[in-house]
Every structure is written in structure tokens, then in C-alpha cells.
Amino acid sequence: xxxxxxxxxxxxxxxxxxxxxxxxxxxRLGEPVAVFVGEGVQDALPALGQYGATKVIALxxxxxxxxLVAPKAEALQQVAAKVEPSAILISSxxxxxxxxxxxxxxxxSGLITDAVDVQAGDSAGPVTTQSVFxxxxxxxxxxxxxxxxxxxxxxxxxxxxxxxxxxxEEFDVSISDAAKTARITxxxxxxxxxRPELTEAxxxxxxxxxxxxxxxxxxxxxxxxxxxxxASRAAVDSGWYPHAYQVGQTGKTVSPQLYVAxxxxxxxxxxxxxQTSKTIVAVxxxxxxxxxxxxxxxxxxxxxxxLPTATEEVTKRKA
Amino acid sequence: MKIVVCAKFVPDATADRRFRSEDNTVDRAGVDGLLSxxxxxxxxTALTVKESGDGExxxxxxxxxQAADAVKKGLQMGADAGVHVVDDAIHGSDAVxxxxxxxxxxxxxxxxxxxxxxxxxxxGMGVVPAMVSERLGLPAVTLGSEVTVxxxxxxxxxDGDTASETIEGTLPLVLSVSDQANExxxxxxKGIMAAKKKPVETWSLADLELTAxxxxxxxxxxxxxEVTARPPRSAGTIVTDEDxxxxxxxxxxxxxxxxx
Ligand SMILES: Cc1cc2nc3c(=O)[nH]c(=O)nc-3n(C[C@H](O)[C@H](O)[C@H](O)COP(=O)(O)OP(=O)(O)OC[C@H]3O[C@@H](n4cnc5c(N)ncnc54)[C@H](O)[C@@H]3O)c2cc1C
Ligand SMILES: Cc1cc2nc3c(=O)[nH]c(=O)nc-3n(C[C@H](O)[C@H](O)[C@H](O)COP(=O)(O)OP(=O)(O)OC[C@H]3O[C@@H](n4cnc5c(N)ncnc54)[C@H](O)[C@@H]3O)c2cc1C
Numbered sequence: 388x389x390x391x392x393x394x395x396x397x398x399x400x401x402x403x404x405x406x407x408x409x410x411x412x413x414x415r416l417g418e419p420v421a422v423f424v425g426e427g428v429q430d431a432l433p434a435l436g437q438y439g440a441t442k443v444i445a446l447x448x449x450x451x452x453x454x455l456v457a458p459k460a461e462a463l464q465q466v467a468a469k470v471e472p473s474a475i476l477i478s479s480x481x482x483x484x485x486x487x488x489x490x491x492x493x494x495x496s497g498l499i500t501d502a503v504d505v506q507a508g509d510s511a512g513p514v515t516t517q518s519v520f521x522x523x524x525x526x527x528x529x530x531x532x533x534x535x536x537x538x539x540x541x542x543x544x545x546x547x548x549x550x551x552x553x554x555x556e557e558f559d560v561s562i563s564d565a566a567k568t569a570r571i572t573x574x575x576x577x578x579x580x581x582r583p584e585l586t587e588a589x590x591x592x593x594x595x596x597x598x599x600x601x602x603x604x605x606x607x608x609x610x611x612x613x614x615x616x617x618a619s620r621a622a623v624d625s626g627w628y629p630h631a632y633q634v635g636q637t638g639k640t641v642s643p644q645l646y647v648a649x650x651x652x653x654x655x656x657x658x659x660x661x662q663t664s665k666t667i668v669a670v671x672x673x674x675x676x677x678x679x680x681x682x683x684x685x686x687x688x689x690x691x692x693x694l695p696t697a698t699e700e701v702t703k704r705k706a
Numbered sequence: 707m708k709i710v711v712c713a714k715f716v717p718d719a720t721a722d723r724r725f726r727s728e729d730n731t732v733d734r735a736g737v738d739g740l741l742s743x744x745x746x747x748x749x750x751t752a753l754t755v756k757e758s759g760d761g762e763x764x765x766x767x768x769x770x771x772q773a774a775d776a777v778k779k780g781l782q783m784g785a786d787a788g789v790h791v792v793d794d795a796i797h798g799s800d801a802v803x804x805x806x807x808x809x810x811x812x813x814x815x816x817x818x819x820x821x822x823x824x825x826x827x828x829x830g831m832g833v834v835p836a837m838v839s840e841r842l843g844l845p846a847v848t849l850g851s852e853v854t855v856x857x858x859x860x861x862x863x864x865d866g867d868t869a870s871e872t873i874e875g876t877l878p879l880v881l882s883v884s885d886q887a888n889e890x891x892x893x894x895x896k897g898i899m900a901a902k903k904k905p906v907e908t909w910s911l912a913d914l915e916l917t918a919x920x921x922x923x924x925x926x927x928x929x930x931x932e933v934t935a936r937p938p939r940s941a942g943t944i945v946t947d948e949d950x951x952x953x954x955x956x957x958x959x960x961x962x963x964x965x966x
Contacts, residue, residue, distance in 0.1 A: 398868065457845075481866065484831070484832055485833070485836040485846075485848065488801070488837045489837070489839075491801075491837065492802065493840065496802075497800065497802065497926070497927030498800075498831075498833065498928065499928055500831045500832075500833060514931065518936075524934065525934045525935075526725075526730075526930055526934075527930070527932040528928055528931060529928070529931060530927060530928050531926070568875055568876065569845040569873060569874070569879070570873070571871050571873055572874055573871065573872035574869045574870070574872075575871075577867075577868055590965065612965065612966075629865075630851070630886055631865060631867060636830070637744065637824065637825075637884070645960075655719055662936075667942075668956065668959070668960075670956070674944070679944055682942040683939075683959075685942060685944040685945070686945055686946075686953075687945070687946040687947060687952070688946065688947025688952040692947065692950075692952075693947055693952045697956050697957050700953060700954065701957055701960070704961065705966060
């Protein structure tokens, strides 16, 4: 069977859920080989083995984390030259997409971004599914030249365990000076909220301009459901919620089991980020709001009244 | 300083965007096109850099005949010159091919600072800046939410998922800016009149020493095999809140659907 490279997405060895999804997808295409960049490979090993990595290639050159994405792309190119994979899977976040972009140029290969599904297809290689034009179309594509490089969105697959005990192979990469020209001079970590990660959450409660700036009811309802909190651009632009939580074309694309939009009108750019959610619920005081065209369940009403009452009821039922 | 803004011509996002059934490419007939809104932030950044020092701003677009409108919009906002790369053979190009064309044009323009938007509003891959940086061997500082140019140093703040970072590089370089970077200006009446006299060059593939077999749909390295319109969502239940009834029905819905 051919090797399929998976670039591990992790924070100091703590493997993100997206990596389990990538490994699950990789098993459909061949034998998953995980590429781990940075510190903490031993901490990551159990999770990588649980989802079927047959081998873990560890790259610990410190320059890989100091200089943004260009060195990581160089490293992957060197790994690919050795492993000769039939496909390369990378998480579809800002960094992953840039690594993939550079790799596509280096390897003379086609690139597909933001896949929401990847299947083995016939002998011509993997077939990807993308959701495009604000989620109004579904497109199936494949790479026809070189090594298919595919960036995959969170929730594209349900992680399925397939226990292996992969060995770790340290791999020495050489980083050119040309790749060390853009540097990170300062980094302020974001404060942890204790809530699930927006792109990974099963439930999201988002607030918009209709909150009038008070996200209290949105956060409380989210917490009662164990949900992540999102925001519309109007709320972010007003300074009510940080940009990292914006859902939509210029924020995050999310696809949870349940999306609750409170005080959000449902503009096309917002839909672009949430239209593929399994179940959609809205609370809006305007019965004509376009968001109601999307919903499975809608409440016409004031969110400042509906959400607190609902929060109380949910808490009572869960107790 | 020679500043070049790469700006894409896209179908209007608020119109009914479709695909052509013959070759699964974007149907541009009957849908108005415009300068990708997210590239307006790039134009604004370029103009601000120019105004705070010296420099000349050129708008570069690769696209069909009508894409001249995107160049024009940039000129109306205040850019000095435009370059439109247009050639029938470009139709259907993928990101790898588009980045090749842009790189050749940027090399020919001998740009010091290349400014991109964060992603187009149609393809929206957000990969072209990194590809161009790779091809030209220039540093890239991307997704800036705040940009300062200080002599030869370009510094940005990037608000990432886990941290807010300061990133810098030295000119010549590739920069991309987010929609948090600034508030793009509207073309003034004066700007609209002045744009009519600004120089716009039209280049073909031959002008860039490229051949038709290096770009376009036939040599694209990705192929669309199937396009389906998303089925409309089935109409949901809508209730009107009266004295707490809305909350009760909402919780009942969540419970029935096993979200509690
Ligand atoms: C290039 C571009 C990119 C964009 N990217 C994004 C993006 O990524 N994400 C995004 O969200 N937007 C994006 N936008 C902006 C988008 O077009 C809308 O302006 C934005 O989504 C509106 O946010 P909103 O729904 O919160 O506000 P509004 O449209 O003002 O809607 C507020 C809603 O709240 C309701 N309301 C008011 N008071 C109450 C109350 N007390 N109780 C209940 N309901 C109430 C109102 O009836 C109304 O429907 C983008 C725009 C452009 C041009
Ligand atoms: C719905 C859809 C899905 C697609 N999926 C894929 C895919 O998976 N793989 C693939 O290879 N191609 C794909 N394409 C084709 C791809 O969009 C085009 O090749 C495009 O030229 C480059 O990608 P982008 O528009 O996503 O650019 P992005 O990478 O999002 O653009 C970033 C920035 O680059 C600049 N830029 C981009 N294009 C131009 C241009 N023509 N002229 C000037 N500046 C420009 C702008 O500053 C822009 O803000 C897709 C197209 C569509 C419409």
C-alpha cells in the first residue's frame, strides 16, 4: 500500500482533533505516515497510534518553529522525496494552507483546499468534496498532476480508532537561508476561555448586532449546552467580541451538529461560514430576517428574553 | 518604492453565482463582476504606504476582458497605473497556474512590495500569496491586521487562532492583509475622473514568456469532476415568543433532537 503523509496539527504535543480526522481519511487512501514538527512527539504518540499512524516522522529542528511556514514546506518537501507519498493531507487552517501552497509549487503538484470530504476514488487518485459559493454548491474534484496535496476542514470525517504502535523516526532536515526571511518577533497567546474550540465544537451559539453588545445571554446559553461561542462580523467590528470568534467568509467556517444564531440577520457572508451546519436554530425579533430561510427551528422574539429563560430550562433539565 | 497590488475580478457575491455546465468553471455571463471586496483592503494598504512615504502603486489583475473593471476601480481609489493580463488560454487556470502568471508579471514589474488580499471572494483559497512568495523567492508576511512599513522593514500584527503575533520581514516582500487592516476608501469624484487618464497596459501570455500549455483549464493540475447545487434546506418550524413560550418550545426542540 502507498504511503499517505499527514501533517500533525498539535499544540506542544497535544494532538488536535483534526489530526485524528486526517489519519482516519488517510487510511482510506493508503498507509498513514504522520509528520510531527516541533517538541513533544512522545506525548503525541499514543493519539497518533490510536488513529492508525503506521510511522511517525519527527522533525525537531528549532528553526522550524521560529520562521513561519516556509521552513515547514521545505521540510515536507524533503520528507516527501524520501517517503514518495501518494497524497499529502494537511489541516485547512491559515498555516496549513500556506504550507500546502508552497509545497504545491515545490512539488509541481495540484492543490485542493478546504475539502469537507475525501474518498479513495478510482486508480486516478482521491476525490475531494468542497463546499463553495457560500455553501450553495458542492464540488467534487481531483488532482491530476503530481502528488495530490489536500487541505481538509475540521469535521470532514468522524475519527475512527485503529490501534497501531508506530515507531518514531527522527528526520534531519536542512533549512535554506531563503526560507528564514520572515520571522515572528512577538507572540501573545490568546486567553483560554474553557469553551470548546470554535471549529471543532459540536454545538455553537453565535451572537450578532442584536445582542446590543451584551454577549452575557449568548455565553450563558452556550455554557448550558457545553457549546462554543461565535459572533457575526457586525458584533466583531463593534468591538463586542474578538475577531478569532467571527463566523463567516472572513472568519471561521464551521459545520457543527447544532448552530444557534442569536440576533444575526443571516447575510450571505455569514451564511458562508455556517450554512453546512447539520441543524440550524435562530432567535431574531424580525420575522422577515433572512436567517429564518435556513433554520430547522426559529423563534421570533427578543434574545434578551428568550435566551435566559431557555438557559434556565436547559440547566434544570440537565440537572 | 514600487508597490504592486494583486487584485482579482470576481462575480458579485450577492448575485446568483453559478457554474458553466460545459466545463464546470465559474459562469460569468449575466452575473456582474467586480474587484474582490477583500482586495480593496490591499489597495487601501498600498495607498497608505505610498502616502506616508514615496512610491508608485500599480494594480495587477489576471482575468477576462471585463476584469479591466477591477483595474479601473483600483485606479479610481488612487492607484497610479494598471496592468491587465488577459489571454483566452488563461480561462480555467487553477491556483498553481494563476500564481505562475502573477509571478512572471511581478518580476517584469520589478516590485518592491507586493500586496494581496486575504483571499478572493469566489475561490477563496487564500493560497496565491504564499505561492507567489515561493516562486519569486521573496519573504511573505501574511494576513496582517495591522501593517507598518518602517524603512526596509515591514511589520504586521496577525491575529491567529491561538495567539496574536508580530511578524516582520525585509523588502522586497510579499504582504497580504485581512479585512481588519483598515477601512477602504471610496473613489472620490476627482479620483473617478483622474482614473480615465491613468496608464493601463494589457499583457498577453507571450508578453510574459509563457505558453498556453503552461496555464488554463487543459493543463490545470486540479480537475472538477462534478458540481451540484446544494438542495434548499427544508422549511423549518418558526414560532413566535409570547411570555416565555418561545424559550420553552426551543428547549423542547433541542431535547427532541438530543442536544441536551
Ligand atoms: C467582504 C465581506 C466579508 C464579510 N465577512 C463576514 C463574516 O465573515 N462574517 C459575518 O458575520 N459577516 C461578514 N460580513 C458582513 C455581513 O455582510 C453582515 O454585515 C453581517 O453578517 C451582519 O451581522 P449581524 O447579522 O450581526 O447584523 P445585522 O445584519 O445588523 O442583523 C442584526 C439582527 O439582529 C436582530 N435583532 C436586533 N435586536 C434583537 C433582539 N433584541 N433580539 C433578537 N434579534 C434582534 C435584527 O432583527 C437583525 O436581524 C462580510 C461583508 C463583506 C462585504
Ligand atoms: C469555487 C471555486 C473553487 C476552486 N477550488 C480550487 C482548488 O481547489 N484548487 C485550485 O487550484 N484552484 C481552485 N479554484 C480556482 C482558483 O480559485 C483560481 O485559480 C484562482 O485564480 C486562484 O485562487 P483564489 O481565487 O482562491 O485566490 P486566493 O488565494 O484566495 O487569492 C488571494 C489573493 O491573491 C490575489 N489574486 C488571486 N487571483 C488573482 C488574479 N486572478 N489576479 C490578481 N490577483 C489575484 C488577490 O490579491 C487575492 O486576494 C477554484 C475556483 C472556484 C471559483
